[in-house]
Amino acid sequence: MSNLEIGFWSFPVLLGMIFLRAPIGLAMFLCGIGGLWLATGSDSMFLAKLKSESYSTFSSYSLSIIPMFLLMGQFATLSGMSQALFRAAESFLGHRRGGVAMAAVGACAGFGAICGSSLATAATMSRVALPEMRRYGYSGGFSTATLAAGGTLGILIPPSVILVIYAILTEQNIAKLFLAAFIPGLLAALGYMITISLYVRRHPDAAGTRPPVPMAERMRALADVWPVLLVFGLVVGGIYLGWFTPTEGAAVGAAGTGLLALASGNLTWALFKQSVISTAIATAMIFFIILGAALYNSFLALSQVPQELSAWVVGQGFSPWLVLTLILAFYLVFGCLMDSLSMILLTIPIFFPVVTQLDFGLSAEGFAIWFGILVLIVVEVGLITPPVGMNLFIINAMDRDTPMLATYRAVMWFVGSDIARVVLLVLFPSITLFLL
Known part of the structure; x- marks a missing residue:
């Protein structure tokens, strides 16, 4: 053989x-x-x-960024940032029909900017938002579906561990990938909010209402999110402005969130050790x-499998857009069965040499960045696609009273929003590359 x-x-x-x-x-x-x-x-x-x-x-020095971002997420959870983000978003949106669900999505987007993990974002925000959604009469399936979808923002909005891995595998600039992910991340959050609005119009009994919050209280809640803005601005802004490398930025972010958690009074010595051990365990799993x-x-x-596969695809004369569509469909299906990190590590060395041989009218760097964002999005869609989306099981484990079938039915609205966003980004690469 x-x-x-x-x-x-x-x-x-x-x-x-x-x-x-x-x-x-x-x-x-x-x-x-x-x-x-x-x-x-x-x-x-x-x-x-x-x-x-x-x-x-x-x-590899580049991989040292991973434990730093993971530790930053651990400290961010302890510092109370998730609660502050949700309270601020809820004070502005909560009185609208479906507003508490929209606030949960907004808080997931904010927390994703300092966490970098979908599963951690979904689990953390569920502990904060689920009780509030139940308090104001939101149905179980709609609540769990919203939080499962919102959790996917954790890995798309920079900084993102998966984007770091993709950058290393394809030898791309990490800062440029972070910048390219910004607009698709905002589109994802906006798309989810529009989906929530449409869902509650179609199912008015799925969401209750809450009284409006006075403007003074809104301003106080908004002022409480300054630590999130500080950490995000320092880490991401510092990387873009060249103050420090992405690895150094991750270390600065971990130190900053650690100091904020200490100042909040939530970071005891026991919790510090637990955070370090949890980070070490997660890092060891990722490194293996x-x-x-x-x-x-x-x-x-x-x-020679990647080379032969690339030569075969080019030799068949397939349309570049057909090849791209088939690859994205593959990611969408298998993203239901595997976690995003494993999918990226397993498939990028195979698919990337294939697609780089095709002409999409973009520069080599522009195509690599655009393709990376598309892959990241469709892999994340797999996390909420029935029947085995990982985010769905994590959220439902935190709300045992909600049947999984109810979550499946509601989450398909969010899957539809994701697919529409992927189509938009495929048709208009300039949306992804606009900030570069």
């Missing part, structure tokens, strides 16, 4: 391991070292590759997935 055939056979083996509930990092690790052993036929060769990939992966993907992609490169 040729190396190319071994490479193609590795895909069904990998998917089979994933469907058998093997951790995705372990599945890629085993397929990688097994494939290298079969392709080289030498124990020393694949062991040498294991040593070199492990060292190059874990010694990255190592597994590095070994598997090293094997694929040796087997």
